[in-house]
Amino acid sequence: MGPSTFIxxxxxVAIVLFVIIxxxxxxxxxxxxxxxxxxxxxxxxxxxxxAGMRDAxxxxxxxxxxxxKKSQAVKEKASKTKERTASIxxxxxxxxxxxxxxxxxxxxxxxxxxxxxxxxxxxxAPTRRPEPPVEKAEAPxxxxxTQAFYxxxxxxxxxxxxxxxxxxxxxxxxxxxxxxxxxTTGTDMTMSVNELDALRARISQCWTPPPGGLGADAxxxxxxxxxxxxxxxxxxxxxxxxxxxxxxxxxxDSAVRAVYQCQPYVLPAxxxxxxxxxxxxxxxxxxxxSG
Amino acid sequence: xxxxxxxxxxxLLGVLALPVPAYAVLEVDITQxxxxxxxxxxxxxxxGLGIDPEAAREISQVVTNDLQSSGLFAPIDQAAFIERNxxxxxxxxxxxxxxxxxxxxxxxxxxxxxxxxxxEFRLWDVLSGKQLVGEQVFARxxxxxxxxxxxxxxxxxxxxxxxxxxxxxxxxxxxxxxKNNRMKRLAIMDQDGHNVRLLTTGKNLxxxxxxxxxxxxxxxxxxxGGSPRVYLLNIETGQKEVVGSFPGMTFAPRFSPDGQxxxxxxERGGNANLFTMDLRxxxxxxxxxxxxxxxxxCYSPDGRxxxxxxxxxxxxxIYVMDADGANQHRISQGEGSYATPVWSPRGDLIxxxxxxxxxxxxxxMKPDGSGERILTEGFHNEGPTWAPxxxxxxxxxxxxxxxxxPRLYTIDLTGYNERLVATPAFGSDPAWSPLIN
Numbered sequence: 001m002g003p004s005t006f007i008x009x010x011x012x013v014a015i016v017l018f019v020i021i022x023x024x025x026x027x028x029x030x031x032x033x034x035x036x037x038x039x040x041x042x043x044x045x046x047x048x049x050x051a052g053m054r055d056a057x058x059x060x061x062x063x064x065x066x067x068x069k070k071s072q073a074v075k076e077k078a079s080k081t082k083e084r085t086a087s088i089x090x091x092x093x094x095x096x097x098x099x100x101x102x103x104x105x106x107x108x109x110x111x112x113x114x115x116x117x118x119x120x121x122x123x124x125a126p127t128r129r130p131e132p133p134v135e136k137a138e139a140p141x142x143x144x145x146t147q148a149f150y151x152x153x154x155x156x157x158x159x160x161x162x163x164x165x166x167x168x169x170x171x172x173x174x175x176x177x178x179x180x181x182x183x184t185t186g187t188d189m190t191m192s193v194n195e196l197d198a199l200r201a202r203i204s205q206c207w208t209p210p211p212g213g214l215g216a217d218a219x220x221x222x223x224x225x226x227x228x229x230x231x232x233x234x235x236x237x238x239x240x241x242x243x244x245x246x247x248x249x250x251x252x253d254s255a256v257r258a259v260y261q262c263q264p265y266v267l268p269a270x271x272x273x274x275x276x277x278x279x280x281x282x283x284x285x286x287x288x289x290s291g
Numbered sequence: 292x293x294x295x296x297x298x299x300x301x302x303l304l305g306v307l308a309l310p311v312p313a314y315a316v317l318e319v320d321i322t323q324x325x326x327x328x329x330x331x332x333x334x335x336x337x338x339g340l341g342i343d344p345e346a347a348r349e350i351s352q353v354v355t356n357d358l359q360s361s362g363l364f365a366p367i368d369q370a371a372f373i374e375r376n377x378x379x380x381x382x383x384x385x386x387x388x389x390x391x392x393x394x395x396x397x398x399x400x401x402x403x404x405x406x407x408x409x410x411e412f413r414l415w416d417v418l419s420g421k422q423l424v425g426e427q428v429f430a431r432x433x434x435x436x437x438x439x440x441x442x443x444x445x446x447x448x449x450x451x452x453x454x455x456x457x458x459x460x461x462x463x464x465x466x467x468x469x470k471n472n473r474m475k476r477l478a479i480m481d482q483d484g485h486n487v488r489l490l491t492t493g494k495n496l497x498x499x500x501x502x503x504x505x506x507x508x509x510x511x512x513x514x515x516g517g518s519p520r521v522y523l524l525n526i527e528t529g530q531k532e533v534v535g536s537f538p539g540m541t542f543a544p545r546f547s548p549d550g551q552x553x554x555x556x557x558e559r560g561g562n563a564n565l566f567t568m569d570l571r572x573x574x575x576x577x578x579x580x581x582x583x584x585x586x587x588x589c590y591s592p593d594g595r596x597x598x599x600x601x602x603x604x605x606x607x608x609i610y611v612m613d614a615d616g617a618n619q620h621r622i623s624q625g626e627g628s629y630a631t632p633v634w635s636p637r638g639d640l641i642x643x644x645x646x647x648x649x650x651x652x653x654x655x656m657k658p659d660g661s662g663e664r665i666l667t668e669g670f671h672n673e674g675p676t677w678a679p680x681x682x683x684x685x686x687x688x689x690x691x692x693x694x695x696x697p698r699l700y701t702i703d704l705t706g707y708n709e710r711l712v713a714t715p716a717f718g719s720d721p722a723w724s725p726l727i728n
Contacts, residue, residue: 191317200319207324211363213453213682214637224316236419250452253416253423257394258324260418279318286322 191274199267199275207258209251209284216247221255221282229272231264240279255282328365329450331358331395332388332417334377335369336410339402346435347401350410353439354397354446356483357457360701361447361683362708367393379411388417395423397446401438407431410438414446424449436485437727444726456678457482460724461685462500462509463699465489466717470693473717477511479526482678482723484699484713490524499543502724504550509722510534512542521555523570535568535575543586548594554578556586565599565616578616590614591634591658598622598632598641598658609643611658622660631674634658636725637681640704644673644686653686655704666706676723685712687719 191199210216225237237259239252259280267275333355338347358364373387379400388396399412407429414424424445430438437458444455465478465487477490477497491497491513498519500511509524521544524531534544537557544555551570556563565578565585579585583603590597598611609623609632623629627647634641635655645652645665653672654665671689678684682704687697696717702709712718 196319200321203319203321204323205325207321208327208329209324210451211326211453211682213451213680214639216452236421245452247452250450253450254324255321256421257416257418258321261394274317277316279316281318281320282324283320283322284324287324287326 191268191271195268195271199265202265203258203262203280206262207254207282209254209282209287210247212284213247215245216251217285219243219245219247219251219284221248221252223252223255223259223280223282224278225259225280226277227263227265227267227275229269229276231266233259233263234276251282251284255280258282328363329394330365330367330392331397331446332367332372332391332393333358333397334372334375336399336401336412337377337379339400339409341403342401342408347399350401350435350439350442351397351399353436353483354399354443357440357443358446360483360710362703363447363451364395367391379413382420383415383417385415385417385420388415393417395446395450397442399442404429408435408438410442412442412445414449436481440481440483453682454680454726456680456683456723456726458727459679460506460727461699461712461721462490462502462724463687463714463718463721464497464500465714466696466719467493470696473696475719477509477524478718479509480714482712487715490526490529499720501545501722503546504548504725506724506727508550510544510546510553512544521553523553535566535573537566537575541566543588545589547590548592554588554590554597556584556588565597576615578612579619585610587631589632589634592636592638596634596658598634600630600632607646609641609656609660611641622656622658623663624660625663633675633677635677635681636679639681642675642677642684644675653684653702655684664706666702666704667700667709672700674720676721678723679725685721685723687721689719 220241221239221243222241223237224240226234228234237256239256242248243251265275333351335344335348336351338344355366359366371391373390374384377383377398379398383396383398394417396415396417397412398415399410402409402411408431409427409429411427412424413422415421416423426442426445428438428441430441440458443457447453447455447457459482460479461482462477462479465476466473467476468474474493475496475498476493477500478487479490480487490509495513495515497514498512500509502509507525507527509526511522511524512519513522515522519540519542521534521541522531523534534553534555535541539557539559542556542558542563544553546553547567552567553570554565554567557566562582563584563586564580565588566575567578568575578588578597579599579601581601581603583601585599585601585603588597588599595614596611597614598609600607601610602608604621607628607630608621609629610619611622612619622641623643625645627645629643629645631644632641633643639657640655641658642653642655645654650668651671651673652665652668653675654663656663666684667686669688670691672686673689675684675686678701683701684704685699685701687699689695689697697719699712699714699718699721700709701712712721
């Protein structure tokens with residue numbers, strides 16, 4: 001046992017102490033969680049990305065370099081949010097009032113109208129209706145008693161691919177008709193699965209089919225409706241098929257009531273050309289079968 | 292691809308030619324909806340000259356109660372109404388009715404003409420602003436409530452596509468007195484329990500009254516004269532007669548759909564078989580020949596088949612045969628025993644009483660025995676009868692105990708919307724009339 005033993009022992013103790021002190025403090029802290037953004041895309045979104053005009057000029061940048069664009073888009077989005085709120089404030093000034101004011105003038109019943117003034121809730125949500133105020137004055141909205149169900153809001157939440165195009169100004173949307181190679185806003189004009197599902201769900205909520213009867217389950221009512229840009233019905237919907245059963249008239253009436261009750265339809269304004277004219281097939285057969 | 296030129300061309304063509312879709316129109320299938328009662332507003336009917344406002348109000352109340360009782364309409368409380376004092380001849384302010392979530396609006400007026408009451412009414416679709424029905428109906432002053440029933444039928448028919456059943460009557464056995472000594476009298480009333488009228492004195496026990504398709508006659512079984520016999524009674528004249536002259540007792544009668552024949556059971560030597568009797572020629576035909584008890588026969592609405600109850604298999608079961616007695620086969624397949632089969636006026640279902648584990652249930656099954664569904668259960672439910680549109684059943688439910696007794700109930704085909712029919716005393720064995728003409 002010489003001094004070397006002591007030195008060796010001291011060194012060992014020092015190493016062990018160093019390890020005990022330094023390791024737990026430095027290594028045991030959990031790494032901070034990093035949120036990884038995941039985009040859910042439906043097949044229709046993919047097909048939308050690919051759709052476009054074959055002979056379109058390559059005016060815009062292709063969607064090949066997503067990274068710099070995305071960061072830009074986020075900034076754009078942030079700045080546009082402000083713009084939007086501003087524009088919406090404006091809207092909240094004229095849209096709901098224009099719907100309510102004329103009625104107030106006709107029959108002053110403030111309490112009842114106040115109850116039905118749900119449109120006021122709308123402006124707080126992002127809407128994409130590009131109509132100028134002049135048009136609104138022309139076609140005042142009827143008071144909507146039912147909860148408005150915004151298909152485009154849901155579509156906006158789900159559809160994350162075209163960030164930059166997600167929040168265009170109303171004017172931009174209206175003007176943007178030029179086809180752009182490979183971009184979603186080309187002439188790719190199809191309603192997405194989500195948009196159609198939302199529309200279907202909305203009308204299902206409004207529809208109370210007749211209680212049925214012998215043979216009533218086989219009745220399908222084909223209803224053609226035309227919509228204004230603000231989502232209200234343009235005229236009386238037309239029943240385009242005929243039925244000999246006594247239940248047909250009742251079924252047709254129930255379908256007409258449903259489309260009236262559901263208006264205004266909040267659908268993507270950019271696709272107005274698609275939904276301005278629609279055929280709805282009201283088919284209760286699966287309901288009766290399950291009941 | 293090249294969609295725009297196509298669109299333009301197609302639009303031009305569409306404009307020039309016929310209203311053919313110029314381009315692929317968006318087409319959406321709606322296959323689900325809500326099953327819920329239709330909210331309907333029925334303001335008090337306006338009284339005309341010389342009409343008591345209370346009488347006019349009562350008629351609109353009949354309409355309200357009828358529609359509500361069907362479970363398919365939800366009349367809105369009048370306190371919520373915004374527009375008041377509606378005029379038959381002006382268009383209602385639909386926005387006011389939309390604001391209270393009404394989808395239908397009934398505006399009515401009661402007047403008098405040539406000693407009769409005249410009711411005019413309009414049914415408006417509040418959402419589309421379209422008039423769905425506009426009619427006037429007449430009735431004798433003592434039948435004021437009938438006006439309400441007729442109007443309710445018209446509204447029901449327009450909204451559901453089915454015939455109504457409100458302007459109908461029920462014949463039943465009125466029961467009074469203590470449980471061990473009940474007086475049973477034949478009675479008739481409106482389907483809503485009003486205007487009860489006794490048809491027999493109560494000296495003799497009466498059972499199983501059934502309506503003729505003509506509504507003027509009923510057939511029933513009575514112990515008048517000692518042994519049970521089937522009788523025919525004219526409701527208007529009070530005239531009655533024994534059906535056939537059989538040596539044994541006859542029971543469980545029912546009319547054929549054309550009203551020309553009665554099918555019933557004839558008991559002889561401890562077993563009962565089914566017979567029909569032609570009411571004009573008085574000719575009888577034997578349909579079944581077994582050593583069991585065949586009873587409770589009922590025609591299908593097309594008159595081609597008969598369903599009945601028999602214990603030939605040991606327990607009571609439901610059978611179906613051709614109207615001439617051929618092709619007898621059992622349709623009830625479930626656990627327990629089955630009785631009192633009644634064919635729906637629609638023809639699609641047979642209602643029955645089922646005895647299972649000491650309980651009496653009311654259910655329906657298809658004429659081939661499939662799709663059995665129990666609509667109501669409990670201590671003792673029995674004797675279903677169909678409303679003329681085949682959507683609602685009436686039956687009686689007995690309650691135990693010394694103070695207990697039978698009461699009449701209705702239930703719809705879904706098994707929901709069970710309602711007590713208010714009668715002055717106990718009531719059993721109901722039979723629903725066809726629609727009154």
